[in-house]
Amino acid sequence: MDRVAEILAEASAEVVEPRFRALAAGEVMEKAPGEVVTIADREAEVIIERRLRELLPVPVVGEEAVAADPGLARALHSEPAVWLVDPVDGTANFIAGRPEYAVMASLVRSGETVAAWIWQPETATSYTAELGSGAWRNGHRLTRTPAPGDPADWRGSVKSRFLSPDRRRTLEANAAAFGEISEGRHAAGIEYPDIAEGALDFILYWRTLPWDHAPGSLLINEAGGLSARLDGSRYRPEAPGGQDGLLVAADPEAWERTRDILIGR
Template sequence: MDRVAEILAEACAEVVEPRFRALAAGEVMEKAPGEVVTIADREAEVIIERRLRELLPVPVVGEEAVSADPSLALALHTEPAAWLVDPVDGTSNFIAGRPDYAVMASLVRSGQTVASWIWQPATATCYTAELGSGAWCNGERLTRPLAAGPPTEWRGSLKSRFLEPELRRTLEANAAAGFGEITPGRNAAGIEYPDLVDGALDFILYWRTLPWDHAPGSLLVTEAGGVSARLDGKPYRPEAPGGEEGLLVAADPDCWERARAVLFGR
């Protein structure tokens, strides 16, 4: 666990942090319509992939590599084990000079996330989780308290960018009427999941669930006592892009059920 945390921090210090608020012309590219990438993303992924393979020689499913060759993500289902890597989570924040970005990795065995790491360079904070062994922040054990009070006192985040317009309007109306405060989020799963574990949020609804974004935080949340599940209640499992949509993350099982009921009228 410690060595992977070191790998992420080292790669970040080598090629990501030196470019924070210092990206040169030509170092930001569009990899797909509405999706940007920087030279820092690409260089960090190469470094992290090489060092993770030295630690455990299994396939590495990296966000930027999969962007170039989507078939690489199939290793999550076809291989006994695989690494997942998000070299710069919150790239839009990074480009804008906002400190809400992270470097993340997970280890997946037989389709289940068994270990995860989230490095937040702006605050030198490392979140880790290991299946069955708990969640940690800079070496201190994390336990997510139960959501306090009724839903009208809860604070949540509704990630509505990828929702169909009609469903977005319905969910936004239900959320506004049923919860205490709804935020748009911080544009980085590696910041938002720790926010939930630390108590700043009680629930988050995501729609698109790319595996490198959600495997690290989902394990962190569940090992701290929270819930990360599909809308039918199935526990989250990392899937190749294009798989199931919709993921509700919450402080505890009762919070998850009640948040879903408010949002979807179930």
């Protein structure tokens, strides 16, 4: 666990942090319509992939490698163990000079996330989680307190970018039952820890790319919260294009109440 955390911090220090607010012309590229990548993303992934494979020689499913060859993501289903890597989560924030970005990795065995790491460079904060062993922030155990009793006091986020217009209108109308709804911070590696730390009580995601959600889902579940599909099944990482919809909440009761309010049973 400690060595992977070191690998993420080392790669960040070598090629990510030096480019924060210092990206040169030509170091930001479009990899797909509406999707951008930087030289920092690509170089960090290469470093992390090499060092993780030295630690455990299994396939590495990295966000940027999959962007170039989508077939690589099949390893999540075909291989007994896989590393997942998001070299710069929150790339748009990183490009804009906002500090809400992270470097993330997770280990998946037989389709289940068994270990997770989130490194937040700008605050030097490391989050780790191990299946059945708990969640941690900089070596201190994380335990999420339950959400307040009244949903009118809850703070949450509904990610509506990938929703149909009809579903978006319904969810946004239902969300008025909660105390505060924000757009979130546009980086899963910041938002999941926000729930674990009590800054948010729930988030509804729709598109669930595995490198974005595997680390945080394990962190939340090990801290006492719940990250689950809308049918109640626990989150398991899938190749892009798989199941949509993921609700993350401070505790199982809050998860149930949030789902009932937002979408019904």
